[in-house]
Amino acid sequence: MTKTYGKLASRVYELDKPVGCSFGDVEFYLERLKTVAGPVLEPATGNGRMLVPLAQAGYSVSGFDLSSEMLDLCKMNCEKHGVKAGLSQQNFTTFAYEQKFAAIVLPTGSFQLMTDPLDAMSFLRRSKEALAPNGKLLLDISVVGDFMDHSPRVRHWQDGDDLLTLQEMRTATDYAKQIVTSHLRYELWRDTHLVTTEMELFSLRWWGMFELELALREAGFTQVKIFGDYQSGAVDTGPVSTLTFEAA
Ligand SMILES: C[S@@+](CC[C@H](N)C(=O)[O-])C[C@H]1O[C@@H](n2cnc3c(N)ncnc32)[C@H](O)[C@@H]1O
The missing domain is CATH 2.20.25.110 (S-adenosyl-L-methionine-dependent methyltransferases)
Incomplete structure (x- = not known):
């Protein structure tokens, strides 16, 4: 099962990856969300590093996390930056919302925290259910x-x-x-x-590129695009260290 980030871990995360820190992912996700008009959900939202810029860009955002310490940081960062977000303490495998989302985003390899593939499949199916028709899931993994x-x-x-x-x-x-x-x-x-x-x-x-594509299709996604190192266009698998999957 996955672990939550404790008090010191959360403090270190905030020092290491505060709002404003991007690996190129914040800009890339904003670009991929350009065609999205509805609400956006970020599972494992952490301290709001991604959530706050999405809210600043005008999206109606919700986030959940298992760690109360991370959620406290996220709340603090939302207040500091003057943005609103629906935040709750939930788990990858059991999360539930009444509303449907136009997009779900899971950056920073958080998907890899689900070490049991059955948990990962359950998360992917739950994400598909939580998306509106034509809604898209964006998630990152590190390559092997x-x-x-x-x-x-x-x-x-x-x-x-x-x-x-x-x-x-x-x-x-x-x-x-x-x-x-x-x-x-x-x-x-x-x-x-x-x-x-x-x-x-x-x-x-760790996930293989085609293994994750198959898992997404098994969870009900029919269109899968794969990007490397936050570059638009076909992935060049040679030197790539991060893969972003966009599934609808
Ligand atoms: C690497 S951080 C990502 C934070 C943020 N999304 C970002 O991009 O900076 C991973 C987050 O996953 C959360 N997490 C770990 N296990 C979880 C679970 N089972 N359900 C929900 N969140 C979980 C941790 O508490 C932590 O905040």
Whole structure:
């Protein structure tokens, strides 16, 4: 099952990927949504990094997330930027809305957080049901290159007097199931003292390009377009590190 982002993880996310941070995805999603007039849903909306710019562009936006800490950040960011959003605490596999959406967006590889393919299929079917006729789902995955990268990582962020660190160590790689598990250790330091530590076992599932296309078709989507590294036009699979699927 998937994990939620805890207190320190959420604080680090906000420091690392605040509203205004884009990997090219914010601009690309806005471009792909140009023909969309109705409401937009972002599952796993996090701190609102994508949701706030969508609201600023004039879309009526809703978002859900499993983590209450991430939802608090999202609410704070919506208020800070003067935009409204319908926010709720829900899960990928059980989310439900009375309204239908013109588009559903799932950037940043959040789809890969569903490590059980049955959960992923349930999410895709639920998304199809939540979309209005002709509505589209946009989602990103990382290509398999990162799956092979086992090197440990240490990163840090200074936040006023606070130093936040994140140590990431791969502890398991299941090649058959395409799942990696990393041991994440978040620490908060102040004046050379360790204030608090947060541990998380973080798992991601890798998808093949055609595997995900088949999964989308199995979930009821009939038109599937695939883009590489947020470039319009046919995907050049050579050097690409991110794939965006657009399904209707
Ligand atoms: C990588 S962040 C993405 C945040 C935001 N969408 C963005 O693009 O910056 C992943 C988010 O997924 C949420 N999440 C993890 N498991 C979830 C689940 N089962 N249901 C809903 N949200 C979940 C986490 O709490 C976190 O906010």
